Amino acid sequence: MPSFDFISSAHRTLNIESAAVATLATRFDSHFVKACTMLMNCKGRAIVMGVGKSGHIGKKIAATLASTGSPAFFVHPGEASHGDLGMITSTDVVIAISYSGNSNELVTLLPLLKRLNIPVIALTAKPRSPLGEFAEACLDISVEREACPLALAPTASTTVTLVMGDALAIALLEARGFTAEDFAFSHPGGTLGRKLLLRVADIMHDETAIPRVSPTTPLLQTLMVMSEKGFGMTTVADDSTDLLGVYTDGDLRRSIDRGIDIHTAVVGDVMNRQPITVAANALAAEALAVMEQKKINVLLVVNEQKRLIGVVKINDILRAGII
Template sequence: MVEANQLRQWGRNVIDIERSALDNLYQYVDSEEFASACQLIMACTGKVIVMGMGKSGHIGNKISATLASTGTPAFFVHPGEASHGDLGVLSENDVILAISNSGEAGEILTLMPVIKRMGLPVIAVTGKPNSTMAKHAVVHLCIEVPEEACPLGLAPTSSTTATLVMGDALAVALLQARGFTKDDFALSHPGGSLGRKLLLKVSDVMHQGNELPCVQQHISVTDALYEITKKGLGMTAVVDKQGLLVGIFTDGDLRRVIDAQVNLRDTSIEDVMSKGCVTVSDNILAAEALKVMDEKDINGLIVINQEQQPIGALNMLDMVKAGVI
């Protein structure tokens, strides 16, 4: 049985070696080649086609996904499948991002004549500046590392980490160069929690029409309770004869009324409602409405239009269901 301290030490060694590899990567990001690669991709009117075999392929998949989600159209194409028909995805306006630590991946080199014939520029990402792939490339991004974290020097470890970070450096530099915003990011992530927070507006979440709890200010507390129970939001908007919002009555208000032993049948809702209630408009983000509820320590909101008429209502449970929380 190997001692726990020894296992931890081996783990720390890996982190130290890979940290050193990333420190070594600065010189390659600071090079003219990195800026040239960014400019080449920025000028691309097609797609970035990412290729890589084995571990480089797994890293390439992640790089292509990061590029695509940050404003740079990209696809991963498996080199082994490409020579059997997948090269059909290539168009004359594309850029090739070819990844291989050795720079000698046979499956990628086999495709070079076709890529050259199509006139597509190649950005090679390798650990060998004098490799065949590097020589075929218009731009070479070096990811050479002092050593692999694998003590046998066989399993790609430091080199794959350096490749991944180089890909992130490319993607983020391009993101900033394009002026890519949170709204842009949300449009490519509509199914994620971040996308929901950045895309969903109050109008997408609120209860409206027949679902909106709303009563006239002259009715009794008992009648207002019927509306609250029917609509199931734990509150109701209170309006005047012109339909303008004058207050809100909530479950919390009801508890205070009961504690005060108020006659629910004979007391009008305007006498016990909360005036000057917190409201929002329907065109703000649901996440902003959630922030208002958190800051005011309330569980629900009335949504009003410019004329101060209630047009919707929402509570904390609606936020949960919508995935905003």
């Protein structure tokens, strides 16, 4: 096999596609604003259509819209002509993708969309094409050249189309005030959803499981309580159950380093009087970040009144699949 400079080829493709994407900055005009406004005001769904490579890009655009607060799905124009047009209602907006603006499957549907009074947003390189002239908003996805040296395989043009779709989706996301929690509700099954939805209260051990001793408890007895509960720590509270401090395995090592006699000391003399706490409604991911930053394995959970209501261990968070 003759030698070939694959790296140079890759750089050429990257340069061509990067330049093509850069030209989009000059094309966010009144048509883009109108397209966004149409989608913002849409009472139904965004119906994305395209044939061939445009169809593949259209599926990605529909998925991005749907996951960022704009209900959307993809309908193949050919299938629409054979029954799937019934999936589209008069409250929807169609996003039609065709580089030439003259795809037969799409052009065939235009009179039907007109009859149903369904507005159309076109993504095309030919504004004067049948699709471009029919659409209420026409977004220019033209490129100077494709990365394919034969000018046959859609490459730079499909990249530009994808970026234009992303620009629409993100503009709508920001205009709607779409939040990370909103995004998580569209992704409940994965790690992302768990990071954004799981709260400390969902995984903490409740108050009945919390090890607790009084400040006058002998240190040896305190260590027995710590071993029995298995949290590597115990809380220290007075008779009114107000939290006074915490004593951990790390505190024990520090006590020994200081020469504290564990046979005579009481826990109140050596406890940490400023335990690190977390709110019950905090995200589990936030609690994990605190643990990693402070290099601790357990957090005390408090309510809005700063009363101790639970404890969460780093293993609880890891088992929940946060990372």
